[in-house]
Amino acid sequence: MGCSRVGLTLLSLLVPLGFVSSTFAIQPDAEYLAREKQFGKQWAAEDEPIQQKLAALEKKFGKKPNIVFILADDIGYTELGSYGGGKVRGFATPNLDRMADEGMRFLSFYSEPSCTPTRAALMTGRHPVRMGLLGVLFPGTAGMGLVDEEVTVAELLSEAGYTTGMFGKWHLGEDPGMTPIEQGFDEAVWSEGNPPWWGFHKGVKRTDNAGYVNMGAFAWAPGPEGFPYDTGGIMSGKKGEEPKLVAPFSLELYNTMDTDVADGVIDFVERNAKSEKPFFVYYAGKGNHFWGAHPDFMNQPAGTNNSAQMAEHDHNVGRLLRKLEELGIAKNTLVVWMSDNGPMYSMHPHGGYSLLRGEKGDTFEGGVRVPGMVWWPGTIDQGQETVDIVQVSDMFTTAASIAGVKNKIPNDRVTDGIDQSALLLLGEGKSRRDYIFHYNKDKLEAVRKDQMKYRTKPKEKHKNCYNIQHDPGERYPDISRYCLWAGPGFGRMIQEHKAMIEKFPHRVQKGYQREFDYPFDPMK
Amino acid sequence: MGCSRVGLTLLSLLVPLGFVSSTFAIQPDAEYLAREKQFGKQWAAEDEPIQQKLAALEKKFGKKPNIVFILADDIGYTELGSYGGGKVRGFATPNLDRMADEGMRFLSFYSEPSCTPTRAALMTGRHPVRMGLLGVLFPGTAGMGLVDEEVTVAELLSEAGYTTGMFGKWHLGEDPGMTPIEQGFDEAVWSEGNPPWWGFHKGVKRTDNAGYVNMGAFAWAPGPEGFPYDTGGIMSGKKGEEPKLVAPFSLELYNTMDTDVADGVIDFVERNAKSEKPFFVYYAGKGNHFWGAHPDFMNQPAGTNNSAQMAEHDHNVGRLLRKLEELGIAKNTLVVWMSDNGPMYSMHPHGGYSLLRGEKGDTFEGGVRVPGMVWWPGTIDQGQETVDIVQVSDMFTTAASIAGVKNKIPNDRVTDGIDQSALLLLGEGKSRRDYIFHYNKDKLEAVRKDQMKYRTKPKEKHKNCYNIQHDPGERYPDISRYCLWAGPGFGRMIQEHKAMIEKFPHRVQKGYQREFDYPFDPMK
Numbered sequence A, B: 001m002g003c004s005r006v007g008l009t010l011l012s013l014l015v016p017l018g019f020v021s022s023t024f025a026i027q028p029d030a031e032y033l034a035r036e037k038q039f040g041k042q043w044a045a046e047d048e049p050i051q052q053k054l055a056a057l058e059k060k061f062g063k064k065p066n067i068v069f070i071l072a073d074d075i076g077y078t079e080l081g082s083y084g085g086g087k088v089r090g091f092a093t094p095n096l097d098r099m100a101d102e103g104m105r106f107l108s109f110y111s112e113p114s115c116t117p118t119r120a121a122l123m124t125g126r127h128p129v130r131m132g133l134l135g136v137l138f139p140g141t142a143g144m145g146l147v148d149e150e151v152t153v154a155e156l157l158s159e160a161g162y163t164t165g166m167f168g169k170w171h172l173g174e175d176p177g178m179t180p181i182e183q184g185f186d187e188a189v190w191s192e193g194n195p196p197w198w199g200f201h202k203g204v205k206r207t208d209n210a211g212y213v214n215m216g217a218f219a220w221a222p223g224p225e226g227f228p229y230d231t232g233g234i235m236s237g238k239k240g241e242e243p244k245l246v247a248p249f250s251l252e253l254y255n256t257m258d259t260d261v262a263d264g265v266i267d268f269v270e271r272n273a274k275s276e277k278p279f280f281v282y283y284a285g286k287g288n289h290f291w292g293a294h295p296d297f298m299n300q301p302a303g304t305n306n307s308a309q310m311a312e313h314d315h316n317v318g319r320l321l322r323k324l325e326e327l328g329i330a331k332n333t334l335v336v337w338m339s340d341n342g343p344m345y346s347m348h349p350h351g352g353y354s355l356l357r358g359e360k361g362d363t364f365e366g367g368v369r370v371p372g373m374v375w376w377p378g379t380i381d382q383g384q385e386t387v388d389i390v391q392v393s394d395m396f397t398t399a400a401s402i403a404g405v406k407n408k409i410p411n412d413r414v415t416d417g418i419d420q421s422a423l424l425l426l427g428e429g430k431s432r433r434d435y436i437f438h439y440n441k442d443k444l445e446a447v448r449k450d451q452m453k454y455r456t457k458p459k460e461k462h463k464n465c466y467n468i469q470h471d472p473g474e475r476y477p478d479i480s481r482y483c484l485w486a487g488p489g490f491g492r493m494i495q496e497h498k499a500m501i502e503k504f505p506h507r508v509q510k511g512y513q514r515e516f517d518y519p520f521d522p523m524k
Helices: A002-017 A021-025 A030-061 A094-102 A115-124 A153-159 A195-200 A251-255 A257-272 A305-326 A394-402 A421-426 A479-503 B002-017 B021-025 B030-061 B094-102 B115-124 B153-159 B195-200 B251-255 B257-272 B305-326 B394-402 B421-426 B479-503
Strands: A066-072 A104-110 A163-169 A187-191 A233-238 A244-248 A279-284 A333-339 A369-375 A384-386 A435-440 A443-449 A452-455 A465-467 B066-072 B104-110 B163-169 B187-191 B233-238 B244-248 B279-284 B333-339 B369-375 B384-386 B435-440 B443-449 B452-455 B465-467
Touching: A030 A421, A030 A479, A066 A115, A066 A257, A066 A305, A066 A394, A094 A305, A094 A333, A094 A369, A115 A153, A115 A394, A153 A163, A153 A279, A153 A394, A163 A257, A187 A257, A251 A257, A257 A279, A257 A305, A305 A333, A333 A394, A394 A421, A443 A479, A452 A479, B030 B421, B030 B479, B066 B115, B066 B257, B066 B305, B066 B394, B094 B305, B094 B333, B094 B369, B115 B153, B115 B394, B153 B163, B153 B279, B153 B394, B163 B257, B187 B257, B251 B257, B257 B279, B257 B305, B305 B333, B333 B394, B394 B421, B443 B479, B452 B479
Parallel strands: A066 A279, A066 A333, A104 A384, A163 A187, A163 A279, B066 B279, B066 B333, B104 B384, B163 B187, B163 B279
Antiparallel strands: A104 A369, A187 A233, A233 A244, A333 A369, A435 A443, A443 A452, A452 A465, B104 B369, B187 B233, B233 B244, B333 B369, B435 B443, B443 B452, B452 B465
16 A cells, blocks of 8 residues: 555665664654654664663663643643743742743744644644544534544553553543543543533523633523533543543532642552552643633732633642652653643633734644643753744654653554654754644644744735744744745645645544534534 | 922921931822822831841942943843743843843833933933933934933932943933033943944945845935935043044944943943942943844844844843952942833844834833843842832932932932832832833823723724733723723823923923934924
8 A cells, every 4th residue: 555655665765874763663744754864863873872861760760751741721822930921920830930940941832723633632643634633622522533543642651551541621522432541541530521611501600600700701602402512521430431420510610620630630640659550641731711710729910710720720730740759759750741722812811811923723823832841850951941843742752752662653644743852851952843734623824844934825915934033923924035935945845744645644534513403513 | 489389298298197208309200109108108117128238238348339230222021031032032142041040030121112211211210201302312413312400320329429431322412411421420432323323324335234134125325415414433531521433433333332332341340340439330232223243143043133132232241240240349239231122123033022012112012111130149139030010210219229319319300210229129029119101202102000001092992901911912902891990090190190290390302403404303
């Protein structure tokens, strides 16, 4: 078949040049292969000390490193204190700022433009378009989600001998086969659907209060008869079991969700800290979600749900990091923290903020450039900050690499996520990515290469090209000054990217609205 | 006269309430008096430990503290690494970031909206509208500038026994009586007019190169006959002498200006370090001025004049701080660093950047919210950052206070600058200002109180009010949610502010264009 022939062609091209076959279990995108031709020798040389470092750590601790993924929700690039927010925005994020100070802070970390897509990319290392998962899954969507054929980071790490757990917002489908306990997690406690949608639950009245707003202030909703979302709550289960609804929806549950999720994560960490097996835990927080505020965190100067949720999430991340230290396992634990996309302005001021242009759902920087950082005391040098480009899918491949199972990533599909262990362990300048394909649903809206960003079909003529260093706010497109010259390079990148898609075609998923008699297609 | 009667009325009001008369040499604006009624006792209590601290320092070092003002040019709020810029913008500012780390970083520091006005406010502690100095002084403007009746910080500090020096861009008028050596500085080396205008000098050809641009790329200029600016260069002099032109204009001189200015400052510091007298030096740098780039600093990733100038200025501030340390006088020297206004986008990408809305010449945050910090090892605690509101005029009053001559500030006029020594010496939360009157030329365009900003006459209806914490980018005015309630408060503030102007009327200046046969009024 086409796929394997390409593999062989590339193999015959690369092997004589001395490229290591360890990268070969994975099928990267064309642009990575072009870079590998240029930098492969250098990368192979860098990989040696990394492998030695990881081997020494494994010897010292008697197991592979634990891995924690924390995915926060809708937190804009300029929200944390360490990114120019914090006090400036009327709240404080001392724990997240401390995490940044003690680890590596990414200044060019990119998500997908919305919630479900970023979660899909984090779990599989693939742009969600490749698996037919385009936008946000709406409540009651069926026939759509993370299908069994996709290989998740939880499945890979299970193969590597990890105990795996997931807590929080899953939002990758609810059909049989799509839940976290069927996607590689040994145990999970997760929300059905997308928790903010709980605000539309038929039990919620417009006069009910969730934090600083009553539900009628922001959300129009039809009456119970026509209402699309009448179930929901907290699901729980273990691998091999049937998922159970353990707590039906309530606004109170939504208000305290991040803290409840963190409690679950901390409990999981405590139970697994002294095990012979390393653990992987995925903390999918509530983050920053316009309505709902934990009553204990409503005393922020800004007086918004956003500020209460930022303070709550910051507190919970602090609790988790301190717990890792107390348990004496911090030095054998990689913690990755990131946001899933930019803020949602339709809920201003409760839905977060970014000084960058655009919001959740956009491929402008405000939608996809998000705060992100890694923490691993003793292994990742503290006090680092870098503009090296990183994409959320890279965390999949990097985790697989650090756990020693990168060769288990299937090569019958394109994996977009790039192994960034060199960046984490060797420091600034070592990112193996200088490009991103920015998809919005099924459209390739923008391509990034180095400091240049090319928009394929801007709404206004000639507003194709931005220099992200000169103009992080994307206000001054200037085709003559920068893009006329960059254009042909972008053309080649896109052409080769599309050729790769022809060889490894996208999965197609067709969702529908359950409990309703009309078809529902969130792709439209 | 009206003025003294008001003084007496206020005195009779305040003295029975126990307010200290030390604040009485100065005539603050009405809003400050209202706050003093509320907080006067607390402030008086805080002043005691400050005075003790300053007295102990004077005893230890045998003289009052040295004071350094560094005013950078056109540097936007988000440019320094410590404010979210630096690498993100394609250059590095390690020395300014170190200064922030070792001192106090202001997150709500406000300038006037342009160059001459900010310089006037810094020198006199007064909004420039009060002295009839409205916009940027254009080349060849005469009959306008810092008039003799104004009292400068250099004059006050001279009275306090300081040796005073000024180096760099003066831009406060060129008529007799207006030069730095006639305005309190013992010595000065300064630019005639506004150095960037040198680019229009009749000797400059459109094909001449200044950094990354040739002059024709950005600046249209008429031929030599009609050209308004045919003189210019570096002036020099000592108090009591006639100013001399020591170096005629050249593009080379402009390219290296910040470094040459820093050389002058460092030489002054070396000559005065061991003196029995403390020194005050005003370093008015080139900063960030669209054309011109020092050839030694053109290797920045961004490849712009802005990046070269940022790197150059950063280097020079680093040299100065290290020199203070080498000379063993850092612990007796207060260094204030600030920008004079936001970036100038008409010169993008060479004229700087801010993620905030607006630019130089605007009272939107992008025009007036600027980076600012103070450094005084051992006296100002390191690692502080604060959102306490500070205005550039406060540096005048604070310097006078620290030098013990606040009582020499004349009380026959309003001084807007507030003594911020409590904020500097006691830390966050101690700002005595929670308001700003944002003037643009002679228009009161906006009023700030706490986190709210009220625009008096927005171009679009109902876009009056912004919550600067919720919306630092000023995108979401919402009169119903926030401003309907704040409105009456702003009304009172403006009314009392205007009443004070009636009592202490603005000076009126009327400039004209010398060497031309038509009158020139930059106020229009």
